[in-house]
Amino acid sequence: MNKAKFFEIMKESRVNVTAMITFQARPNGKTALIMTQQRAPNAFLSMHKDGSDSMKKAWDKYEKWLKEFFMNFEHIIDQDHADAIEEDRMITALLLEEDEVSELTEKEKQDVIEMSHEAALVMNEEIDKLSQELADRRVYWSNFERIHAAQQAVLNRYKVEAFENGPRIVQHVVKVMVVSVGRALKLTGYAEHPPKRYEGIKLEENDIPF
Numbered sequence: 001m002n003k004a005k006f007f008e009i010m011k012e013s014r015v016n017v018t019a020m021i022t023f024q025a026r027p028n029g030k031t032a033l034i035m036t037q038q039r040a041p042n043a044f045l046s047m048h049k050d051g052s053d054s055m056k057k058a059w060d061k062y063e064k065w066l067k068e069f070f071m072n073f074e075h076i077i078d079q080d081h082a083d084a085i086e087e088d089r090m091i092t093a094l095l096l097e098e099d100e101v102s103e104l105t106e107k108e109k110q111d112v113i114e115m116s117h118e119a120a121l122v123m124n125e126e127i128d129k130l131s132q133e134l135a136d137r138r139v140y141w142s143n144f145e146r147i148h149a150a151q152q153a154v155l156n157r158y159k160v161e162a163f164e165n166g167p168r169i170v171q172h173v174v175k176v177m178v179v180s181v182g183r184a185l186k187l188t189g190y191a192e193h194p195p196k197r198y199e200g201i202k203l204e205e206n207d208i209p210f
Contacts (some may be wrong), residue, residue: 001045001046003065003068005125006045006062006065007065007069007120009035009043009045010035010043010066011070012041012043013035013037013040013041013042013043013109014040014041015035015040015069016038016039016040017070017205018038018039018121019036019037019039019040019066020033020035020036020037020066021034021035021045021059021063021066022034022035022036023055023059025050026047026199029049029050030047030048030050031047031048031050031051031055032044032045032046032047032048033046033047033048033055033058033059033062035062035066045058045062046058066155076134100209119172122173123176124171125210126158126162126176126180127156127176127179127183130154130155130158130176130177130180131179131180131181131183131184131187132184132187133154133185134151134154134155134180134181134184135187135188135189135192136189136190136191137150137151137154137189138189138192139189139191139192140192140193151184155177155181158173158176158177159173159177162176164202
């Protein structure tokens with residue numbers, strides 16, 4: 001595990017000042033290194049052989065990184081707060097009605113146009129990818145129920161992953177799915193039709209030049 005991943009785990013675990021790196025015995029002569037704390041989630045870090053050098057080195061490394069994390073704690077919180085404010089601003093702008101946009105200053109209008117353009121580009125890219133994935137789930141050897149289940153799994157995965165690609169609103173996610181389902185009907189899946197039968201050239205023994 002590198003430092004960036006460790007910091008990410010600390011942030012996801014909502015680390016607080018009670019956090020510490022501890023050992024936890026596991027079966028088969030193994031020891032887990034974990035971060036424990038009060039009133040917030042704990043976190044698994046790594047697994048080692050009991051008493052091994054790698055376990056001691058990892059513990060020292062995590063201890064050092066945890067202290068470093070707390071030294072930068074205020075900066076990390078401030079940055080998260082700034083990111084949250086910017087994300088909220090973008091989502092608010094994307095939800096503005098036309099009459100509300102007309103009341104904005106020229107600078108604010110330009111910001112809204114740029115954010116809407118960026119969101120549209122992301123939406124188009126997601127629709128292209130999702131619609132082809134839905135088409136690709138139509139395979140000639142599957143029945144309707146299996147195809148439907150496979151397509152549903154693709155849609156469910158998109159709903160989870162959509163928010164990892166920047167600020168999203170429900171309308172964006174729903175529109176991408178609805179448009180993609182419709183567009184998939186006009187696309188050809190990679191295995192929608194059985195492969196063409198190979199027709200080789202029949203050669204007699206005396207036609208083979210070696």
